Amino acid sequence: xxxxxGLAIAARHLSHRRRQTVTSLLGVALGVAFFIAIASMMQGxxxxxxxxIIDSSPHVTIKDEFRTPPRQPVENVxxxxxxxxxGLKPRxxxxxxxxxxxxxxxxxxxPGLKVAPTLAGNAxxxxxxxxxxxxxxxxxxxxxxxxxKLEKDLIAGKLEGLYTAANGIILGxxxxxxxxxxxxxxxxxxxxxxxxxxxxxxxxxRSGLTVTDNFDTYMLMKKAQVLQNRPNVINRVRIRMDDVExxxxxxxxxxxxxxxxxxxxxxxxxxxLGIFVIQNVIMYSTVGAILIVACFGIFNVISTVVFxxxxxxxxxxxxxxxxxxxxxxxxxxxxxxxxxxxxxxWALGFGLVEFMGSLHFKxxxxxxxEGLVLYKSAKHYVISGAMGLTASxxxxxxxxxxxxxxxxxxxxxxxx
Amino acid sequence: MTPAIPILxxxxxxxxxxxPVPVTLVxxxxxxxxxxxxxxxxxxxxxxxxSLLYLLGxxxxxxxxxxxxxxxxxxxIPDNPLADLRLSRFGFVFQxxxxxxxxxxxxxxxxxxxxxxxxxxxxxxxxAEFLLETLGLAEHAHKLPEQMSGGQRQRVxxxxxxxxxxxxxxxxxxxxxxxxxxxxxxxxxxxxLASDQGRAVVVVTHDTELAARADRRIHLVDGRIxx
Numbered sequence: 190x191x192x193x194x195g196l197a198i199a200a201r202h203l204s205h206r207r208r209q210t211v212t213s214l215l216g217v218a219l220g221v222a223f224f225i226a227i228a229s230m231m232q233g234x235x236x237x238x239x240x241x242i243i244d245s246s247p248h249v250t251i252k253d254e255f256r257t258p259p260r261q262p263v264e265n266v267x268x269x270x271x272x273x274x275x276g277l278k279p280r281x282x283x284x285x286x287x288x289x290x291x292x293x294x295x296x297x298x299x300p301g302l303k304v305a306p307t308l309a310g311n312a313x314x315x316x317x318x319x320x321x322x323x324x325x326x327x328x329x330x331x332x333x334x335x336x337x338k339l340e341k342d343l344i345a346g347k348l349e350g351l352y353t354a355a356n357g358i359i360l361g362x363x364x365x366x367x368x369x370x371x372x373x374x375x376x377x378x379x380x381x382x383x384x385x386x387x388x389x390x391x392x393x394x395r396s397g398l399t400v401t402d403n404f405d406t407y408m409l410m411k412k413a414q415v416l417q418n419r420p421n422v423i424n425r426v427r428i429r430m431d432d433v434e435x436x437x438x439x440x441x442x443x444x445x446x447x448x449x450x451x452x453x454x455x456x457x458x459x460x461x462l463g464i465f466v467i468q469n470v471i472m473y474s475t476v477g478a479i480l481i482v483a484c485f486g487i488f489n490v491i492s493t494v495v496f497x498x499x500x501x502x503x504x505x506x507x508x509x510x511x512x513x514x515x516x517x518x519x520x521x522x523x524x525x526x527x528x529x530x531x532x533x534x535w536a537l538g539f540g541l542v543e544f545m546g547s548l549h550f551k552x553x554x555x556x557x558x559e560g561l562v563l564y565k566s567a568k569h570y571v572i573s574g575a576m577g578l579t580a581s582x583x584x585x586x587x588x589x590x591x592x593x594x595x596x597x598x599x600x601x602x603x604x605x
Numbered sequence: 606m607t608p609a610i611p612i613l614x615x616x617x618x619x620x621x622x623x624x625p626v627p628v629t630l631v632x633x634x635x636x637x638x639x640x641x642x643x644x645x646x647x648x649x650x651x652x653x654x655x656s657l658l659y660l661l662g663x664x665x666x667x668x669x670x671x672x673x674x675x676x677x678x679x680x681x682i683p684d685n686p687l688a689d690l691r692l693s694r695f696g697f698v699f700q701x702x703x704x705x706x707x708x709x710x711x712x713x714x715x716x717x718x719x720x721x722x723x724x725x726x727x728x729x730x731x732x733a734e735f736l737l738e739t740l741g742l743a744e745h746a747h748k749l750p751e752q753m754s755g756g757q758r759q760r761v762x763x764x765x766x767x768x769x770x771x772x773x774x775x776x777x778x779x780x781x782x783x784x785x786x787x788x789x790x791x792x793x794x795x796x797x798l799a800s801d802q803g804r805a806v807v808v809v810t811h812d813t814e815l816a817a818r819a820d821r822r823i824h825l826v827d828g829r830i831x832x
Contacts, residue, residue, distance in 0.1 A: 201708060500701075504705075507664050511689075
């Protein structure tokens with residue numbers, strides 16, 4: 190009934206107070222725009238990182254380790270007793286995954302899974318006077334190419350090189366650069382067991398994940414077993430899944446069935462994923478702070494309007510406007526500032542994102558990238574819009590409530 | 606309207622401002638106003654003229670006693686129905702015009718009608734123009750209050766008070782800020798509203814000359830009616 194009238198009055202109030210209105214509009218707009226820009230940057234980076242992890246590392250890894258020490262006989266006999274055993278530690282499997290072939294065979298039966306066995310260990314890479322410590326991963330190339338994107342990541346050489354060369358090794362780009370190693374160079378690999386192998390570099394890869402590129406090397410499983418002096422041993426089974434979201438439940442299932450420690454990609458990258466949570470908290474609090482400042486702007490404008498318009502409120506109420514009608518007028522003002530500010534903020538945020546997308550520079554952190562990876566999502570617009578509108582409505586609500594409680598008789602008496 | 610039921614009636618109306626030293630604004634006022642009657646309330650400053658008018662206009666709540674509109678008591682009516690009653694039955698004119706400064710004369714006159722919502726947009730506009738025309742303001746309809754003279758503004762305020770065709774017009778020193786000629790104009794306007802249109806008009810004024818032209822004059826001293 191009074192909706193268009195209330196709106197009309199609200200609009201006039203704001204348009205007659207242009208500078209203040211514009212200031213508070215800008216407050217909301219900047220808050221919304223920064224949220225969109227920051228969210229797109231952060232999420233872009235996070236998603237890019239997760240994608241790289243999902244792309245280049247296995248989704249589930251079975252390790253030859255146990256999470257908990259085996260249950261001791263005394264605990265079985267006295268299940269309710271308080272027992273403390275000292276020096277108990279999870280069993281160390283010198284022989285790698287027992288029954289690895291059976292595990293692999295069982296997993297290969299499951300739909301949507303690709304499975305590759307590996308033997309991972311440490312070694313010293315010696316090239317000229319330079320020694321570098323590296324992870325040596327023994328693989329079966331035909332299975333590996335199904336599970337990781339090592340083959341795609343190769344910037345020099347071929348995965349088949351491992352078969353054709355007598356002792357072939359593939360190095361991460363960082364490993365090669367640090368020691369100044371090129372393709373076809375001969376390197377010496379020394380294992381903790383004391384085995385020394387002369388190997389030929391048949392490939393160099395770049396995954397984009399700094400840790401991987403700087404430390405990982407690949408060779409045939411057989412060579413790795415010789416190097417580590419662990420014939421026929423497999424200590425990792427790596428699994429790639431069609432549906433990455435199923436990694437955690439699958440890992441739990443495998444661990445429950447075989448007992449070995451089984452990690453999903455989320456668990457393996459939990460340190461980084463934990464940082465993302467903190468990043469998001471920082472982002473939300475920064476943007477929250479901007480919006481709170483914007484709130485003060487709106488609060489200020491509407492409080493001023495209420496103060497200046499006391500006489501108008503008096504006459505409107507004596508005329509027969511209800512408390513709610515008056516309150517609505519000022520809440521509308523907040524909503525107007527809020528919604529126009531949000532739309533401006535959307536436009537500004539969109540522009541900022543486009544601008545950031547046009548920047549190009551090299552950076553190296555967790556990942557190697559050129560320019561900012563941006564994630565554009567309608568969700569950011571919805572969230573920022575909702576936050577902006579809520580904030581401005583709330584900021585308007587307080588002065589509006591005050592206005593609606595003014596008694597007309599006090600106003601006309603005071604003025605007359 | 607039968608004269609048996611007065612359109613506006615005050616019964617033992619008392620208003621005190623609470624506080625460490627309570628102040629009595631009006632005390633034991635009995636008053637009836639019939640349709641078509643023009644009543645002037647006079648009295649020295651601080652005698653409670655305006656307070657009485659606000660009580661009659663349901664803007665203030667009496668400490669005791671009651672105000673009857675169309676014979677029905679109003680004490681105890683919640684705020685919202687009370688606002689609705691003011692909207693449909695009362696028209697107020699104050700010493701200061703209280704026009705909304707952002708709105709043109711016509712928009713100001715339209716506001717009470719739009720709030721009441723009984724008429725369509727076109728009808729509201731027509732009625733606003735008609736009212737302004739009767740008050741000789743036809744060519745000022747589009748002007749903002751600040752572009753008009755004091756007398757013109759006060760006439761716009763009268764037009765606004767008449768917007769919803771109220772039975773009761775209450776005016777608080779409507780001529781207080783006007784020069785003699787404008788005051789004369791506005792006063793004869795109230796005279797007409799009562800005599801020609803049959804509205805109950807109650808005007809608070811300290812101008813005894815003008816008050817003398819009312820049907821009835823009520824003199825207040827210290828919140829009481831004195832004969």
